[in-house]
Amino acid sequence: MDTRTGLPVVGMIGGGQLARMTHQAAIALGQxxxxxxxxxxxxxxxxxxxxxxxxHTDLAALRDFAKACDVVTFDHEHVPGEHxxxxxxxxxxxxxxADALHYAQxxxxxRQKLSELGAPVPRWAPxxxxxxxxxxxxxxxxKTARGGYDGRGVFVVDDPAEISDLLASGADLIVEEKxxxxxELAVQVARSPYGQVAVYPVVETVQRDGICVEVLAPAPDLSxxxxxxxxxxxxxxxxELGVVGMLAVELFETPDGLVxxxxxxRPHNSGHWTIEGARTSQFEQHLRAVLDYPMGETSLxxxxxAMVNVLGGPEGGIGVDxxxxxxxxxxxxxxVHLYGKQTRPGRKIGHVTALGADLADCRAxxxxxxxxxxxxxxxx
Amino acid sequence: MDTRTGLPVVGMIGGGQLARMTHQAAIALGQxxxxxxxxxxxxxxxxxxxxxxxxHTDLAALRDFAKACDVVTFDHEHVPGEHxxxxxxxxxxxxxxADALHYAQxxxxxRQKLSELGAPVPRWAPxxxxxxxxxxxxxxxxKTARGGYDGRGVFVVDDPAEISDLLASGADLIVEEKxxxxxELAVQVARSPYGQVAVYPVVETVQRDGICVEVLAPAPDLSxxxxxxxxxxxxxxxxELGVVGMLAVELFETPDGLVxxxxxxRPHNSGHWTIEGARTSQFEQHLRAVLDYPMGETSLxxxxxAMVNVLGGPEGGIGVDxxxxxxxxxxxxxxVHLYGKQTRPGRKIGHVTALGADLADCRAxxxxxxxxxxxxxxxx
Numbered sequence: 082m083d084t085r086t087g088l089p090v091v092g093m094i095g096g097g098q099l100a101r102m103t104h105q106a107a108i109a110l111g112q113x114x115x116x117x118x119x120x121x122x123x124x125x126x127x128x129x130x131x132x133x134x135x136x137h138t139d140l141a142a143l144r145d146f147a148k149a150c151d152v153v154t155f156d157h158e159h160v161p162g163e164h165x166x167x168x169x170x171x172x173x174x175x176x177x178x179a180d181a182l183h184y185a186q187x188x189x190x191x192r193q194k195l196s197e198l199g200a201p202v203p204r205w206a207p208x209x210x211x212x213x214x215x216x217x218x219x220x221x222x223x224k225t226a227r228g229g230y231d232g233r234g235v236f237v238v239d240d241p242a243e244i245s246d247l248l249a250s251g252a253d254l255i256v257e258e259k260x261x262x263x264x265e266l267a268v269q270v271a272r273s274p275y276g277q278v279a280v281y282p283v284v285e286t287v288q289r290d291g292i293c294v295e296v297l298a299p300a301p302d303l304s305x306x307x308x309x310x311x312x313x314x315x316x317x318x319x320x321e322l323g324v325v326g327m328l329a330v331e332l333f334e335t336p337d338g339l340v341x342x343x344x345x346x347r348p349h350n351s352g353h354w355t356i357e358g359a360r361t362s363q364f365e366q367h368l369r370a371v372l373d374y375p376m377g378e379t380s381l382x383x384x385x386x387a388m389v390n391v392l393g394g395p396e397g398g399i400g401v402d403x404x405x406x407x408x409x410x411x412x413x414x415x416x417v418h419l420y421g422k423q424t425r426p427g428r429k430i431g432h433v434t435a436l437g438a439d440l441a442d443c444r445a446x447x448x449x450x451x452x453x454x455x456x457x458x459x460x461x
Numbered sequence: 462m463d464t465r466t467g468l469p470v471v472g473m474i475g476g477g478q479l480a481r482m483t484h485q486a487a488i489a490l491g492q493x494x495x496x497x498x499x500x501x502x503x504x505x506x507x508x509x510x511x512x513x514x515x516x517h518t519d520l521a522a523l524r525d526f527a528k529a530c531d532v533v534t535f536d537h538e539h540v541p542g543e544h545x546x547x548x549x550x551x552x553x554x555x556x557x558x559a560d561a562l563h564y565a566q567x568x569x570x571x572r573q574k575l576s577e578l579g580a581p582v583p584r585w586a587p588x589x590x591x592x593x594x595x596x597x598x599x600x601x602x603x604k605t606a607r608g609g610y611d612g613r614g615v616f617v618v619d620d621p622a623e624i625s626d627l628l629a630s631g632a633d634l635i636v637e638e639k640x641x642x643x644x645e646l647a648v649q650v651a652r653s654p655y656g657q658v659a660v661y662p663v664v665e666t667v668q669r670d671g672i673c674v675e676v677l678a679p680a681p682d683l684s685x686x687x688x689x690x691x692x693x694x695x696x697x698x699x700x701e702l703g704v705v706g707m708l709a710v711e712l713f714e715t716p717d718g719l720v721x722x723x724x725x726x727r728p729h730n731s732g733h734w735t736i737e738g739a740r741t742s743q744f745e746q747h748l749r750a751v752l753d754y755p756m757g758e759t760s761l762x763x764x765x766x767a768m769v770n771v772l773g774g775p776e777g778g779i780g781v782d783x784x785x786x787x788x789x790x791x792x793x794x795x796x797v798h799l800y801g802k803q804t805r806p807g808r809k810i811g812h813v814t815a816l817g818a819d820l821a822d823c824r825a826x827x828x829x830x831x832x833x834x835x836x837x838x839x840x841x
Contacts (some may be wrong), residue, residue, distance in 0.1 A: 111799025378794035419491025
């Protein structure tokens with residue numbers, strides 16, 4: 082408890098853009114997010130008042146950090162489970178807990194658990210050898226159980242030779258069928274220790290090179306039945322896995338229905354649209370959930386919302402400040418979120434959100450705005 | 462310019478809730494607000510990464526502060542004009558400038574200037590003696606030219622004897638007619654150095670004991686003609702006074718039309734509804750304006766918005782964290798803003814905002830939510 086305010090202190094391990102945006106939400110609730118960052122120039126460390134430098138793999142640093150927090154949560158999923166268990170054993174509240182987070186850290190464990198629950202997943206198998214891969218059937222998708230994000234650790238394979246090094250590495254691998262993809266969807270749900278859940282409208286996510294580039298809320302042309310199914314599935318997974326905080330369930334829409342692609346247990350890129358697009362942002366909702374506060378309303382703030390990621394563009398051109406100028410002049414209604422990160426080609430450096438009555442119009446406005454930030458010139 | 466991000470550094474003199482909420486807006490724009498606070502426990506100092514301790518009356522502190530900023534602006538209007546002029550003379554960008562801010566610092570100068578501009582004001586006169594007061598006509602409203610806010614420095618006078626001490630003090634005073642008040646309105650406008658203006662919908666403000674307690678957006682039952690008149694008036698004043706940043710024009714609606722009550726040159730309590738209720742919040746708009754960025758859209762984000770201030774209540778009762786719990790359980794759609802301030806009876810410690818289709822419903826929800834925070838129990 083912060084004795085100056087009488088309000089709780091939430092600590093977030095990791096100083097990226099998720100912590101940065103969670104700090105914004107914490108400020109409204111009378112709080113100040115405590116951030117464990119590895120570098121003083123990290124996204125959240127640039128803007129938060131309470132920053133501790135330290136690595137998420139260093140148990141001593143984690144212990145020191147947790148001491149000043151009422152609840153500890155995560156900006157990313159890379160904190161070792163044994164460290165989380167050690168903190169919990171010492172009486173710290175850490176959400177999501179190690180048992181739940183395991184399923185977001187390890188794709189093999191996630192597929193196993195979801196299969197046990199009877200949740201819809203692509204056909205899959207553990208993978209050790211080239212022979213198993215051939216037996217499974219090619220082409221197929223091979224994934225490393227750990228360490229992948231934004232498309233890393235995912236390989237579409239036509240021939241076992243393509244991944245011979247990976248197979249020889251001893252890494253824990255799984256293989257999945259290459260599903261016939263109509264599109265990708267995502268659904269966010271928050272769950273508190275008390276067990277209250279709050280689910281958001283289902284969104285469509287558009288990926289390019291394995292990176293989410295666009296999110297449309299609500300997912301256009303999705304039947305009420307399919308939306309309800311996705312929401313109920315997310316609630317069930319949050320409950321069965323004992324998630325506390327935000328859970329993002331990434332889904333494939335296939336000709337045979339929905340199957341689960343990935344799980345993330347934290348605020349997630351597919352939920353950035355909620356900052357302006359929903360009555361309660363995923364960042365505020367995550368804080369509410371880990372604090373065991375009652376959940377906030379998840380309804381849409383506008384009929385249509387489009388979120389477009391801003392990726393770093395080619396080097397050169399006008400500076401970022403001038404890009405912001407042009408964007409604001411061209412699109413005065415688009416909401417800008419810049420993460421304070423150095424630009425690198427393809428790196429997520431921000432996002433923009435457009436709200437309105439018409440989705441096509443929102444998409445066009447957000448795309449034009451993002452283009453200014455990425456390329457420093459109007460869309461061609 | 463922040464060399465880490467390539468984005469400008471705005472500094473705000475004063476560490477109150479306006480700076481706190483401006484920091485939230487700065488974060489989205491990729492920035493981090495630099496705050497000059499007098500105390501490390503001030504509202505904005507609790508949450509901002511870049512805090513310098515120092516007094517707004519200390520020119521050396523101001524100089525030191527301005528050195529690290531691209532633009533300097535204000536959380537309050539108490540910085541001496543000669544200090545602002547000194548900073549500007551040394552090449553610092555300070556917005557609003559001393560000449561404009563003078564009219565928000567000095568009610569006598571403000572009345573004089575507005576009268577010269579032919580803007581509608583109550584009948585008024587400079588006041589030095591009891592005889593002048595009797596000659597002006599009683600009852601009347603006597604105001605100190607400087608130092609008043611939230612109803613302080615304003616006296617409704619029936620008999621000169623009531624203010625004999627004030628008259629003897631030598632303070633610069635003005636006297637105004639006690640207008641027949643239908644209600645109070647306010648209109649926010651932003652103006653950039655380039656001269657671009659952006660005006661918000663006119664709102665109704667409800668005062669109690671001289672303190673704003675409720676804001677309704679848009680002002681209910683206001684004719685389009687009256688709304689346009691108020692907006693045009695605000696734009697004209699911003700232009701004529703050379704305001705840069707947000708200008709709040711507080712108005713009296715009388716049987717004879719609108720008259721101007723007060724001016725504030727900064728984000729203002731009557732504009733807190735814009736955080737969720739307008740496409741661009743007054744805090745982001747203030748940053749855009751002082752940075753000479755293009756202005757953001759000012760349209761409403763919902764048909765009806767009600768903002769209710771949270772004042773400190775009687776001592777005792779449940780703690781603030783538990784109050785937040787109850788409020789969130791009772792009103793999951795109401796947006797909470799707590800300023801991290803110690804509670805004191807009557808002190809503004811936060812505000813709540815409700816959005817929706819129906820104003821009466823929004824008012825009721827916001828009032829119930831604020832009541833939980835002030836009194837720690839449900840509305841009676």
